[in-house]
Amino acid sequence: MVICGLKLTHDSSVTIIEDNKVVLCLEWEKLNNNNRFKLIDCLEDIDKEIIPYGYNLANVDRISIDGWVGEEHSTIKTRYLGIESEILAAPYHEPKGSSVLRKYGFDKLAHSDLALPYESFTHAAGHVLSSYCTSPFASRMESSYILVWDGGMYPRLYFFDSVRRSVVFICDLFYMAVNVYSIFCQHYGPFKINENVIKDELSVAGKVMAYVGYGRIDNEIIEDLKRCYSKTLSFATNPKLIPQYPYIFSKEFQICSRDKKYTDEDVICSLHYFLEGLIISSIKKAVAPRAGRMNLCLAGGAALNIKWNTALRNSGIFDEVWVPPFPNDAGSSLGAALASWAGNADCLAIAWNVYSGPTLTRDFVPDGWTTEECSPVELARILYQTRLPVTVLNGRAEIGPRALGNRSIVAAPFDPKMKDQLNYLKIREYYRPIAPMCSEERAVEFFNPGCPDPYMLFEHTIRDEWVDLLGAVSHIDNSARLQTVNSLSHPFLHELLMEFEKLSGIPILCNTSANFKGRGFFPDIESAIRWGLTPMIYSDGRLYTKESVLSMASI
Structure with missing residues (x-):
């Protein structure tokens, strides 16, 4: 069984699973010195890149596409042979009451003279499986909580029951999308830009994490952040305002702190630990003590934050915390492939190696x-x-x-x-x-x-x-x-x-x-x-x- 997972939006990639092993993962940014977060904007490029490894889309057994922004389904714009087209896919996360691992079936992926059938699973489901299936818990056939906190998504807590082989959604831990980390900080310090052009900039979060060390935790700032969160909570709980809420929260704090002499370094540091406090306190309330080991898998862009990962590991809530080396959208094509693979797998522990990316090309030595x-x-x-x-x-x-x-x-x-x-x-x-x-x-x-x-x-x-x-x-x-x-x-x-x-x-x-x-x-x-x-x-x-x-x- 050969399954091809596709991530067609930012951080685009293609993953091939053959039988019970990840054999190839090509991230588009790692090909030809492409820009970071590169899109697959031409479908014919997929075959160009996977054929040298012995695969092509027409000959794989299944194609599975990562879901994207949408409530009932998502629409991804792309091109095939220069002709613009739209691909339907699963939504960002499962609709209320729907199965986490619900499969969406489609049949119009352009390829040569064919319209290939394909499956799609929600973006959240891909994160859930890319984290759990690569974890030591899957190898030991243990259950695990799974925290997915990604992009414009509130932190979603799931539980994988290894006995029933089922995933259930437990709750949103709190009402703050992780992109608040970068959006908020673009008002302060070296990240400050013209307020009128602030946007969800993907490269900022890692820089903010590094800059946290230059400030100190100011309890007065944290209390102001708590007040701003409480005051704006009605906006946060409106599903239609999720994309706007980080801006609303940031603006409220600016108003609240306007006459206070906070340093930018302390504001950035205190925001980090305010969010960390929300993570620890809310997950402590949400998880129930269980017989056996208490495990946690982390996924989504927030799981690249080594300080938050460490705080969760040190919290004493869990016996073991696992983060895969691709918790962000770099692992989404793998997650899409795993969602298709998991339905027929005897064990959900996939064989994988972190060094499964593209091979080196062109051995060239110039004069000098x-x-x-x-x-x-x-x-x-x-x-x-x-x-x-x-x-x-x-x-x-x-x-x-x-x-x-x-x-x-x-x-x-x-x-x-x-x-x-x-x-x-x-x-x-x-x-x-x-x-x-x-x-x-x-x-x-x-x-x-x-x-x-x-x-x-x-x-x-x-x-x-x-x-x-x-x-x-x-x-x-x-x-x-x-x-x-x-x-x-x-x-x-x-x-x-x-x-x-x-x-x-x-x-x-x-x-x-x-x-x-x-x-x-x-x-x-x-x-x-x-x-x-x-x-x-x-x-x-x-x-x-x-x-x-x-x-x-x-x-």
Whole structure:
């Protein structure tokens, strides 16, 4: 059985499930240096990209399309061979009283001379299944709560009953769409813009999370936020005003705080912890103690917020919290495919690997660059001795927004100036942190809690005795978005860290994504060479070096 999942709106992607395994996930932003959040706006491009992997739409057993904005159904505008068309799909989330996993059937997906039949499931259902089916709870056949908080959606709590194999919607935890995080903050600090053009900007939320560390929690601000929330609640509970409510709430706070001397940093920080408080208090009220383990899966864009994820993990409400490496819409085509697959699966634990993205293409070396074989031992020596960043491009790309070593820029973690250098190369704001990667077996020595975290989805704190030594990966509040690596999950990275430790005593390197600004990961070596801001590129056992660097080294 081959199932193709499609996400045709922002963060577009195609996922192929064959039998009980995820074999391919192509995010459009990771192809051809496309813009982030790229749409599939030409249906014929789907076959162009999946045929090299041995698949095409006409020959898969099922096609499943992710749902989008709408109450009874959604309408997605696209094109096929230059002709504009509209595709019907499931709505954003299930209508009241409807099954969470309701299947919507359609039969007009344009393809060659055919109109292919396809299924569709709600956007929320895709998030539910992409999180649960990839979780350790599915492998252990355990039940789990599932929190989906995404885009223009209130935080929706579901429960998956592993005995009955059913998903039920429990409640909206509170009436605040997660995009309030970015919309509200566009009135303050480095995010402030002309009020007349404020919009739901997808790239802002991650920056806000980084900037939170520059402020302090002000209880007076939090009380004002609570009052504004209570005062505007009648707007929040009107379904037709969900898209407008973040603007209404933000405006009310501006009026409320107009004559108060709050700093922008403290307002942003306090908003973050106000929302965190809503998450913890409301979920504590909503969940019922159950026999056995209390599990929680997180999904939706909010699950990229490592501070909220950590607060939930530390809350004591749950025994275990799972976040997949693609909790945002990057996992939606996978979710659509899983919704179709789950109906006939004996077990809802899908086989998957985070490195299932596109393969590297076009091995190209222009004049001015040399290439030679290079082992992890030699690469570790180069990183330690030169203290220069190296672009690493290996195998297949990661699924999801985090670079996890296959499309990364790596560097020694010691000098705080390295953080500034990497942010300068990436054209990123000064307050953005650089993530550390560390061998899993030694992470607890350097980080608190330092537990396994292979996908950079929880917050860790650098232990006091290591803060000064790890200046390049230490945020202003000494926090770190840690990636742990073991020999099974990524043999090359683990060996590189072990060899770097032999030289430096520290099994840690800087890790940031390798890409043009505003684009997806580099799809090939040619792109990294054209970018040219690191003098060395490592790819699948070969080192590409600018000849000017070699000349300087020989002087």
